[in-house]
Amino acid sequence: MTITQIRLRRFKRFKDWSMTFAQGLTVVRGPNEAGKTTVMEAVIEGLFGTPARGEASARMRSWGEQRLGEITVEMQVKGSRYLLRKDLEAGTVLLQSEDGRDRAETSRDVQKRLLEWIGLASEAAYRATAFVAQGDIARVSEDRRLLGAHLSRILSGAGVESVQQSLQWLADQRARGAATLTGAKGGADRIADLRTQQTSQRQREERAQRHRVELREVVRRLEEIERDAADKTELVRTARWAADLQRREQALIEEEAATKEHLGRAEGLLARLAKLDGDLGEFSSQQEALIAELFHARRQHLQLESNLAAAREQAGKEERNLEHLATRHANAMSTGGMGWTLAGSGAILLVGGGLIVWFLHHWIGWVLLALGAIATVFGLRLRARISEAGADYRQQEQRVLDLRRRIDIMERQLGEAQEMVTSRLRAVGGTSLEDVERRFSTYMDLLREREEVRASLRQVRGADPKAALEGRLREIAEELSSIRATMETVPKGARRSPPGGVEQVEQQSKQLSAEVQDLREKRARLEGVLDELRERGDEVARLEEEIASLQARSARARQALEILNQTARMLEEARTQSVYPARELLERRAGEYLSQATNGVYSRVALDERALRPQVWVPVAGTWKDASELSQGTSDQLYLCLRLALLDVLTADRKPPLFLDEPLAHLDEERRRAMLHLLGTAAKDRQVVLFTCWPDYDQVAERVVVLERAGAA
């Protein structure tokens, strides 16, 4: 396929511009910013671009234009002329043969047709293979170790990624996939862990089921025993009740008899009481008062008699004492005359003695004074005894007189008391005090007996014994009737004590109660265990779901791993199938090109079979040298030769146009000439378009297109 012409309308700096391409080498020359890169871009866009509005197309808009432009490419394919027009504004594409018979109107169809013509799989492959950009050479120049990698990418067929990189990516993904399958988080380990948990849960469920069965048996047994225990308890209760009723009946019967006896006794006592009341009725209350007055008067009379006797005895004693005092007074009177004598004598002695003493100061005076004093005192004392005796006598005399007056009063009172007794006796109709006393004693006996009878009655039953006893008898009769009616409702069997006695039944009932308690505890324990086991929520389901999720993920990962494995295997195989024959051809073609480019200095190229790392035979050194060991210029030449050889190898007889952007800038004059010669040779077989700033290539070009910096259109 060759491009014969390209026309650009409203495409970036070109308003309406066209250029014609030679069959062989076309040089597009112009200074920087003259539009060389735009033309290269227009060729790619014209061939492979998809007209579409938006940001991508906007960058292709011509300066100052609102509308997008169009690209028209004319081509020669297998002797036929084709026109490819892309209206970027309308978004249409049309490829048709000159005669209009062969046409394609979609980008996809057009692209498919073009790739078929150029023998490459994609636009990227075309760019990588048939477009040698200035940047490629610059990158390879900077790091010549990339040369092999660059070639590998091109040889991969798409020119984007080397097979080695793809295989490395696949290896990484496989390792990751394998880790996913076996890893702890999502792989086999996790599934095994979950399975263990699931087994544990199932064991818990089985245990719970066993507990449930056991619990059911316990509940059944418990219900059975509770029923039995309840029956026995009821039996005992009924028997006890019946016994209680019977005891109560007996007690009531006994009480009825006792009450009847009491009632008899009470009736006797009441009769006696009535008689006593009759007897006591004879004593009127007035008589009773008179008798009381009589007894009172009698007691006063006796008291007065006693007092009078005592007073008379006292009066006798006092009269005898008076007589004694009278004698004493008479004696004092008889000795009173001697007293005056004695006192006068003493006074004379006192005067005599005083004078003696006063004048004579003789002792006899003192003696006379003492004797005179004594005689005087004694004499005066005798005179005083007369007065004392007289006073005592008159005092005693008055006392005797007083007693005699009192005795008179008492005798008069006694007489009045006697009169009173007599009158009261008359009033009560008694003949004598003894008769009255006898009658009163009888009366008091009756009163006492009546009180005793009343106390006995109170003891028998309250204040109203007969009514109370009769009421009680009625109550007893009613209660007996009720008890006997109730007894009729008790089953006959229950009226009798159960076989073995109530105690034995009670013992059995206690044993059953103990068993019930044990079973209840067991039930509570089992229910507790079951409750605990039932608290696990939806753990089992969750585990199953997580396992399923992990298994699905594992299955997907396994499937993906299988695809990755197969892809890697197929890619390895493809690389083997591609690189071995391609390498041989590439080495031969590159060697031929390098020989031309270096005027035969280097003519043998070898490529590493995996990384396509190139080596050159250096005759002078007699050894193979790596590209990195060559000079910069030789290395650039080698790269260009390899690119040309690769284009030959990949596209074989299809020979798509080769575009080169300033590929020889790094070469010296001699090498550039040699390379131009090489390109000229290459241009005999294929279309070559070279973009440059320099006029050096004009001489070998079939056609030179000069672009001006401004106003080129």
Added chain:
Amino acid sequence: MAISGSTGLRPRSSLTLYHLADVRLGGAFPFLGEGGAAHRTQVRETFVRAVDQGLDLAPSVVLITGNLFGTSFPPRDLSEFARTQVGRFAAQSIPVFVAAGPLDAISDKTYAAGALTDLERVNVFPITPKVVPLPELDVSVVGVSWASASVQPDFLASIASHRTNRYLVGACCLQWPETDYAAKPLGRQVAASGANYLALGGTPVRQDLSAEKVTAWCPGAPELAGLDEGEGSPLLVKLDGDVQVTPKPVARRRAALFTLQPQAYATTEDLAGAIRALGNPNLAAVIRLTGHSRINQWIDTEDLRERLAREFLSLDIIDESWPSLEDVDAAVYPELSVAGRYVSVARAELERATGDEARRRAGAALRLGLALLEGRRPS
């Protein structure tokens, strides 16, 4: 939707049955993975709605067949929940009959009976057939629960001998026949039962097993229980001459299988958009990518699934597509390039592949390898 059938017995007065089956309370939903827990809550809510609906419909009898529980050892709160809900029917004096399913494990290790013990008007059938006459409704209900093994096949045929009232209703959970051939004897048993209605359980999808004059239905699970295709819902059954069976859906969630052709989508994003358009948070979706795919169309299903899973209740994407040999144009790829050789190798693999799985794998490897070589490395 009302579905009619004829019993031929012509009862004089009508009887209304509300038939629920395979509720699967507390069950595991492995197909939902980590979403299972949320779905268990949903199943509970759906059961409440089913009971609400049943109470609104005021049936004469409620029949619950199949797995009321999805586990033979439900936690306490679940059993209390079930007891409360079933008890609501009983509280309205509506008799309830439960014929347990295999997950209810109504053997000596029974749970279902225990959960519903002592509920008045609630009858859990034992593992041997039992007849419960309801003279006031003029109906006899004959049922049996699933023991450690499935219900004896001759149970259905034995129902006929228990007709003591005007209506005869049977209830049990069946081991559902997997093939039409296996279903034929079952059909004969159903026909021999002579029942006015057979309330069956055991499948999450609504099934009509009516045979001759006997109407027999399995309502299916009221809520999503599996990725089986088909509907399930409670049934309202009117026995009044012709038997009228009316599905009464209460659930929101469903499962669906979608088949997409990757070739119809230019890019993976277009395909993602098509799947996203199917998105429904109550939908458990399985997307099958079938047919042919282009060789440069690598679909990372895991990536798609992760990106779109939140649009669905659950999402599974299965890529069963592979590139057509006719579409593999080796001429496009330079013969001596690795890509060219790779296409040739893959083409050979595709031709050699004997089964769909190998073909799918080779096709996926072809698309992945080319994507890598062309710089379209998956993220």
